[in-house]
Amino acid sequence: MGFWNTMLAVDRRWIFLLVFLSLLIPMFLGVTFKLSISPEVQTLYDTLEQLPNGSTVLMTFDYDPPSAPELQPMADAAVKYAFKRDFKLIIMGLWPQGPLQAEISVREAMKDPEIQARNLEYGVDYVNLGFQAGNEFVIQRMGTDFREAFPRDIRGTDYSEVPLLKNTKNFSNVDFVFNFSAGYPGTVEWVQIAVDRFGVKLGAGNTAVQAPLAYPYLGAGQLVGLLGGMRGGAEFERLTGFKAKATTFMLSQTFAHAIVIVFVILGNIAYFVTRKKEQ
Amino acid sequence: MHFDLGVWIGAFLTLGIISFLYKDNPWYKICEAIFVGISAGYWIASLFWQNLVSKLYDNLAPAIVALFHGQIQYNLLYLVAGILGIMMLLRLIPQIGWISRWPLALVVGATAGLQFINYLVSNGVKQIYNTIVPVFGPVSDAGGIPPVATTGEGIGNVIILIGTFTGLVYFFFSKEHKGLFGGAAKVGTWFLMITFGASFGYTVMSRMSLLIGRIDFLVNDWIRGTFG
Numbered sequence: 001m002g003f004w005n006t007m008l009a010v011d012r013r014w015i016f017l018l019v020f021l022s023l024l025i026p027m028f029l030g031v032t033f034k035l036s037i038s039p040e041v042q043t044l045y046d047t048l049e050q051l052p053n054g055s056t057v058l059m060t061f062d063y064d065p066p067s068a069p070e071l072q073p074m075a076d077a078a079v080k081y082a083f084k085r086d087f088k089l090i091i092m093g094l095w096p097q098g099p100l101q102a103e104i105s106v107r108e109a110m111k112d113p114e115i116q117a118r119n120l121e122y123g124v125d126y127v128n129l130g131f132q133a134g135n136e137f138v139i140q141r142m143g144t145d146f147r148e149a150f151p152r153d154i155r156g157t158d159y160s161e162v163p164l165l166k167n168t169k170n171f172s173n174v175d176f177v178f179n180f181s182a183g184y185p186g187t188v189e190w191v192q193i194a195v196d197r198f199g200v201k202l203g204a205g206n207t208a209v210q211a212p213l214a215y216p217y218l219g220a221g222q223l224v225g226l227l228g229g230m231r232g233g234a235e236f237e238r239l240t241g242f243k244a245k246a247t248t249f250m251l252s253q254t255f256a257h258a259i260v261i262v263f264v265i266l267g268n269i270a271y272f273v274t275r276k277k278e279q
Numbered sequence: 280m281h282f283d284l285g286v287w288i289g290a291f292l293t294l295g296i297i298s299f300l301y302k303d304n305p306w307y308k309i310c311e312a313i314f315v316g317i318s319a320g321y322w323i324a325s326l327f328w329q330n331l332v333s334k335l336y337d338n339l340a341p342a343i344v345a346l347f348h349g350q351i352q353y354n355l356l357y358l359v360a361g362i363l364g365i366m367m368l369l370r371l372i373p374q375i376g377w378i379s380r381w382p383l384a385l386v387v388g389a390t391a392g393l394q395f396i397n398y399l400v401s402n403g404v405k406q407i408y409n410t411i412v413p414v415f416g417p418v419s420d421a422g423g424i425p426p427v428a429t430t431g432e433g434i435g436n437v438i439i440l441i442g443t444f445t446g447l448v449y450f451f452f453s454k455e456h457k458g459l460f461g462g463a464a465k466v467g468t469w470f471l472m473i474t475f476g477a478s479f480g481y482t483v484m485s486r487m488s489l490l491i492g493r494i495d496f497l498v499n500d501w502i503r504g505t506f507g
Contacts (some may be wrong), residue, residue: 013301023494027498069495070492096329132329133330136397190399196397196400208485208488209481212478212481216402221409228487252494253487
């Protein structure tokens with residue numbers, strides 16, 4: 001059996017092992033590399049930069065722990081950025097565990113000494129409205145009245161008793177919406193209802209699987225910017241200056257991609273060479 | 280050494296699931312069964328509290344109490360939803376299972392009607408609008424697209440034009456794909472393949488990210504967290 005036949009018959013478990021090692025070893029190298037910034041990440045960041053300090057920002061956490069490796073780093077960076085800019089942060093989720101992921105981001109942000117020094121107060125500077133069942137119909141209701149969709153926050157406080165929400169009736173009182181999405185309901189529904197019906201300015205952070213579905217919205221101006229997967233998160237971390245896990249893990253990601261590319265090329269060459277011989 | 284039972288359970292389950300990559304084994308089966316069982320339990324509890332209790336009971340109960348005091352409240356309409364929900368469950372009784380088709384028809388009809396508008400506007404009209412742009416020259420109002428000023432953007436618009444046209448040709452099955460028409464369909468196929476390739480690339484990135492998350496958990500939370 002020649003080399004190319006061996007390549008075609010290689011046990012896939014060797015490939016699994018190589019991919020595993022390519023992800024594991026870079027974690028111990030402690031090396032990061034400079035990422036170029038994609039236009040869609042830059043425009044999202046620029047839009048946030050243009051918001052005046054103290055703007056009201058709605059962050060929707062539409063994902064759960066399985067998608068956290070991709071979305072949590074960008075969410076952490078976004079929450080830290082929002083706190084540093086004194087944005088009034090309203091958090092919610094269309095996925096049951098989304099608002100709990102937001103709590104992780106808030107706790108992470110509060111470890112930052114600069115943010116700690118601001119003495120941010122729950123209910124005044126930020127609020128977590130929690131999860132509400134109903135998928136896209138929750139967004140629809142929020143277009144009329146947030147209170148109808150979220151009568152109470154995650155701590156059980158009545159909507160009207162939260163100081164931050166006193167003057168927030170619907171989307172017209174929100175300056176920007178930042179959606180972190182891993183599927184349905186998520187970015188697509190926010191675009192279809194919040195953007196196209198209520199004229200909301202929307203930026204999104206998506207899992208890499210979902211990102212190609214969101215790109216057409218970006219081209220049509222329905223999204224102001226898009227963070228696609230861990231790479232998007234790493235770029236956003238670089239722009240905001242909060243370098244964390246996405247930046248660290250990009251080296252592992254790159255090594256694994258290189259392994260996959262090499263095997264795709266080898267597999268194709270082996271296929272064509274052996275087919276030619278058979279003919 | 281710092282022992283955290285939750286982290287050890289997480290590590291046991293993670294390694295159990297990953298062990299499937301070597302071959303199917305009882306450890307993997309146990310982890311799979313635990314995952315399926317916990318997921319089912321979690322969703323039953325979640326749906327019960329988030330839908331039946333908070334949406335139906337919390338709205339309907341006060342309205343029924345008020346009815347006994349001679350007041351008719353708007354929330355009594357939730358009774359209709361409750362009845363439709365019960366009708367849906369009747370499919371569990373084979374003799375009268377057909378009744379479940381009525382609430383199902385309502386759900387399908389209402390969802391189709393609402394989604395039709397959403398998709399028509401956001402995925403249809405807006406995307407068509409975004410495709411019809413001058414190839415070269417200024418674009419004054421094209422939904423966020425900046426004015427075409429550079430050659431690169433002009434070439435990009437030409438590619439969008441060719442891709443959209445040939446892609447549509449490929450999905451036009453009323454005429455046999457032969458000659459010039461077949462050539463255009465062939466070009467459309469290439470555009471589709473490139474699109475699928477890009478999607479596949481993103482999917483690989485996504486799956487690698489998830490594996491990175493698990494390896495990070497094993498290395499940092501489990502091994503370093505336990506043994507310092």
